[in-house]
Amino acid sequence: MTIQLETRKLANFINGEWVGVGESTGVINPATGEEIVQVPLSDASDVEKAVQAAKKAQKEWALVPAPQRAEVLYRVGYLLKEQKERLSQLLTQENGKVIEEARGEVQEGIDMAFYIAGEGRRLFGQTTPAELKNKFAMSQRAPVGVVGIITPWNFPIAIATWKSFPAIIAGNAVVWKPATETPIMAYELAKIFEEAGLPKGVMNVIFGSGSTVGDAFVHHKDIRVISFTGSNDTGRNIAAACGKQLKKVSLEMGGKNAVIVMDDADLELAVEAILWSAFGTSGQRCTACSRVIVHENVKETLEERLLAAMKDLTIGNGLDESIKVGPIINEAGLEKIKSYIEIGKNEGAKLLAGGYELTDGEYQQGNYFAPTLFTDATADMRIAQEEIFGPVVSLIPVKSFEEAIEVNNGVEYGLSSSIFTNDVNRVFKAQRDLDTGIVYVNAGTTGAEIHLPFGGTKGTGNGHRDSGVQALDVFTEWKAVYVDYSGTLQRAQIDV
Numbered sequence: 001m002t003i004q005l006e007t008r009k010l011a012n013f014i015n016g017e018w019v020g021v022g023e024s025t026g027v028i029n030p031a032t033g034e035e036i037v038q039v040p041l042s043d044a045s046d047v048e049k050a051v052q053a054a055k056k057a058q059k060e061w062a063l064v065p066a067p068q069r070a071e072v073l074y075r076v077g078y079l080l081k082e083q084k085e086r087l088s089q090l091l092t093q094e095n096g097k098v099i100e101e102a103r104g105e106v107q108e109g110i111d112m113a114f115y116i117a118g119e120g121r122r123l124f125g126q127t128t129p130a131e132l133k134n135k136f137a138m139s140q141r142a143p144v145g146v147v148g149i150i151t152p153w154n155f156p157i158a159i160a161t162w163k164s165f166p167a168i169i170a171g172n173a174v175v176w177k178p179a180t181e182t183p184i185m186a187y188e189l190a191k192i193f194e195e196a197g198l199p200k201g202v203m204n205v206i207f208g209s210g211s212t213v214g215d216a217f218v219h220h221k222d223i224r225v226i227s228f229t230g231s232n233d234t235g236r237n238i239a240a241a242c243g244k245q246l247k248k249v250s251l252e253m254g255g256k257n258a259v260i261v262m263d264d265a266d267l268e269l270a271v272e273a274i275l276w277s278a279f280g281t282s283g284q285r286c287t288a289c290s291r292v293i294v295h296e297n298v299k300e301t302l303e304e305r306l307l308a309a310m311k312d313l314t315i316g317n318g319l320d321e322s323i324k325v326g327p328i329i330n331e332a333g334l335e336k337i338k339s340y341i342e343i344g345k346n347e348g349a350k351l352l353a354g355g356y357e358l359t360d361g362e363y364q365q366g367n368y369f370a371p372t373l374f375t376d377a378t379a380d381m382r383i384a385q386e387e388i389f390g391p392v393v394s395l396i397p398v399k400s401f402e403e404a405i406e407v408n409n410g411v412e413y414g415l416s417s418s419i420f421t422n423d424v425n426r427v428f429k430a431q432r433d434l435d436t437g438i439v440y441v442n443a444g445t446t447g448a449e450i451h452l453p454f455g456g457t458k459g460t461g462n463g464h465r466d467s468g469v470q471a472l473d474v475f476t477e478w479k480a481v482y483v484d485y486s487g488t489l490q491r492a493q494i495d496v
């Protein structure tokens with residue numbers, strides 16, 4: 001079933017109005033090569049209008065009691081729920097991920113809406129004893145003002161909900177720049193905010209390129225926080241620009257995630273989890289498994305079982321319920337994957353399966369790449385160090401648990417890791433020693449739940465977290481409040 005949009009050209013959402021922009025570009029369905037819709041290419045003047053609207057709206061919004069702000073998010077949650085199937089079909093069309101995963105992504109947005117709406121009755125601060133008599137001390141969260149959100153194409157709705165919902169519940173206004181490849185989810189979410197009765201100007205969506213719209217966000221003096229998810233190169237440049245302006249910035253970037261398979265592991269379970277983590281969303285997840293660190297005693301058996309299981313992976317248009325692996329987002333993504341296949345071969349890794357683009361028959365119009373398995377990779381190879389962002393996984397044999405941990409941690413990134421073992425001592429050592437922001441035991445590297453903090457260490461980020469209650473730290477400032485009711489001048493640290 002292909003869902004048609006009611007419009008052939010999207011418009012920006014500024015101050016509660018749909019505002020057209022002259023210049024636009026086509027959004028291509030990566031499964032079919034067909035244009036779905038035109039997306040505006042806005043410029044800095046559109047950003048200016050959105051920021052001014054947001055600035056004005058935020059002053060009023062911050063005065064709305066948080067439990068009432070929550071009512072809007074509950075309505076957003078119910079609307080997302082009502083429209084889940086339609087949104088999922090549209091998501092598959094613009095992004096390519098298979099329909100089952102698209103449904104999961106929309107569900108993540110629904111879960112986030114209800115979870116964060118609950119924060120409207122919490123947003124806890126602290127009360128604490130003051131060191132002086134007749135004095136009251138407390139800390140509370142305050143909104144930062146206008147928040148700039150910049151999101152990637154691989155999770156076009158979930159990531160936006162991780163960022164915008166906490167920002168809104170905390171009393172901020174948002175300007176959001178979605179990825180140009182996947183603007184439809186942004187358009188649909190803006191429509192849902194409108195229908196849910198969010199006051200005009202609290203959420204604004206500006207479509208356009210990163211180098212124009214994104215850059216204008218980063219350099220706008222009235223945007224006080226940038227929350228970015230995307231590649232490391234872009235993130236580093238944004239962080240440098242924000243640093244110069246003393247602007248708060250939250251970065252969620254790449255990963256080089258590994259599944260560790262020990263010699264006591266349930267291999268059947270490990271194979272299932274590796275397939276799901278490595279080839280789900282065609283490997284285009286920040287948490288995708290692209291390394292399998294395997295104990296040498298079970299390496300051959302694991303290879304055999306993986307190869308057998310990979311034969312059952314069906315590749316094609318994700319709208320077909322029987323398809324397990326969808327297309328690659330675009331030509332540039334395909335080229336990058338192809339280049340890593342050559343790099344892997346030249347480095348001496350052994351190609352066991354895949355390694356080629358699919359171009360015949362039904363695959364002719366879309367961007368398809370065969371699920372790929374390398375083995376006998378070493379930890380220092382580029383295919384074992386760099387993010388490929390495609391359906392490519394490399395087996396790295398190791399001799400011990402300690403070596404497995406060392407190999408896992410020996411990369412620039414620190415997003416997700418996983419270990420398969422039935423030894424309880426190893427489980428507890430692993431959760432302590434794996435240096436990633438997310439650790440799974442006897443499960444693959446993907447599948448985060450929204451009420452836990454999401455993000456990574458080292459080159460994956462800069463210490464902030466999306467989702468969970470921790471996301472509120474990005475969108476609030478801590479304010480310490482002292483009320484002295486002694487009627488005299490009491491000096492802290494002196495009059496004690």
Ligand code: NAP
Binds near residue numbers: 153177179232252389
């Ligand atoms: P990207 O190229 O860095 O783009 C991400 C967003 O930044 C897009 O909206 C892009 O706009 C915008 N952008 C590009 N240049 C910019 C600039 N100079 N200033 C401001 N914004 C700019 O990343 P991607 O290829 O879309 O996404 C894939 C990457 O995201 C992978 O590395 C993946 O691991 C990472 N990711 C991380 C997480 C996480 O939570 N850790 C989650 C998902 C994805 P346009 O594309 O519209 O030009």
